[in-house]
Amino acid sequence: MLIAQISDTHVASTGKKAYGVAPTIENLETCVENINQLDPKPDLVLLTGDITNTSQTEEFEQALTLLNNLDMPYFVIPGNHDDRLKLKTTFDKHCPAVPTPQNFIQYVVDDYEIRLIAVDSTIPKEAGGELCQTRLTWLDEQLAKDTDKPTIIFMHHPPVKVGVIEADIDGFIGSKQLGKIVKKYHNIEQIICGHVHLQTHTRCHGTMVTTAPSVGMELVLDLTLKKPPQFVIEPPSYLLHYWTPYNNLVTHTISARKTDGPYLFEEQ
Ligand SMILES: [Fe+2]
Numbered sequence: 222m223l224i225a226q227i228s229d230t231h232v233a234s235t236g237k238k239a240y241g242v243a244p245t246i247e248n249l250e251t252c253v254e255n256i257n258q259l260d261p262k263p264d265l266v267l268l269t270g271d272i273t274n275t276s277q278t279e280e281f282e283q284a285l286t287l288l289n290n291l292d293m294p295y296f297v298i299p300g301n302h303d304d305r306l307k308l309k310t311t312f313d314k315h316c317p318a319v320p321t322p323q324n325f326i327q328y329v330v331d332d333y334e335i336r337l338i339a340v341d342s343t344i345p346k347e348a349g350g351e352l353c354q355t356r357l358t359w360l361d362e363q364l365a366k367d368t369d370k371p372t373i374i375f376m377h378h379p380p381v382k383v384g385v386i387e388a389d390i391d392g393f394i395g396s397k398q399l400g401k402i403v404k405k406y407h408n409i410e411q412i413i414c415g416h417v418h419l420q421t422h423t424r425c426h427g428t429m430v431t432t433a434p435s436v437g438m439e440l441v442l443d444l445t446l447k448k449p450p451q452f453v454i455e456p457p458s459y460l461l462h463y464w465t466p467y468n469n470l471v472t473h474t475i476s477a478r479k480t481d482g483p484y485l486f487e488e489q
Pocket residue numbers: 229231270271300416417418435
């Protein structure tokens with residue numbers, strides 16, 4: 222099974238650039254084209270939040286138009302830049318969440334070799350992440366339904382500090398309580414996230430937490446935060462999570478850019 226993970230697309234409205242300079246529409250277009258050309262094609266695509274830059278309806282519509290060009294099913298969750306209700310309205314078929322009073326976007330996709338559990342880590346109008354008791358109890362119940370099948374949890378905020386001050390200061394409420402749940406199950410292959418705008422991998426609660434690069438704009442890695450946070454515009458990249466025939470999950474990074482090559486490993 223092959224899963225593509227796109228994150229932090231920060232799509233602007235038609236004709237606009239995010240923060241005036243980032244060509245996020247073009248970047249997502251390039252990314253979608255690249256994924257459609259993969260052989261084999263991914264079984265599905267997961268979008269781990271910050272789909273829009275400022276949550277305007279036009280941005281959601283623009284993102285929907287671009288993502289509907291994907292040749293395979295895709296699923297979305299909100300990031301801190303996305304309004305939950307607008308996301309649900311725009312991408313209803315792509316986030317089959319059961320309605321709750323708080324409109325949490327949480328659901329399970331269980332039609333594949335790997336079980337996928339979408340968790341909503343957002344706090345409306347705040348940058349940081351949270352898993353409250355309601356969301357945690359739901360997650361625990363879903364995990365308890367199948368304790369054997371390999372499972373991926375996907376949510377926007379990583380539930381762990383990644384040493385990148387700009388991301389770490391946003392915080393995550395409920396990580397300790399999440400840990401108590403995650404540690405009960407041995408079939409959680411990875412918790413895959415976005416938000417950091419950099420690819421990171423770290424151990425957390427006995428499993429692996431991965432953050433995907435941003436399709437929209439990459440954070441300048443600054444481990445000291447002596448300067449204000451900055452971003453650079455790079456060719457968009459995304460992750461491919463490959464459940465191998467040997468039953469392990471391997472994560473590859475794909476840069477959706479034009480390359481020199483390919484060449485064979487012999488004198489040209
Ligand atoms: Fe983001």
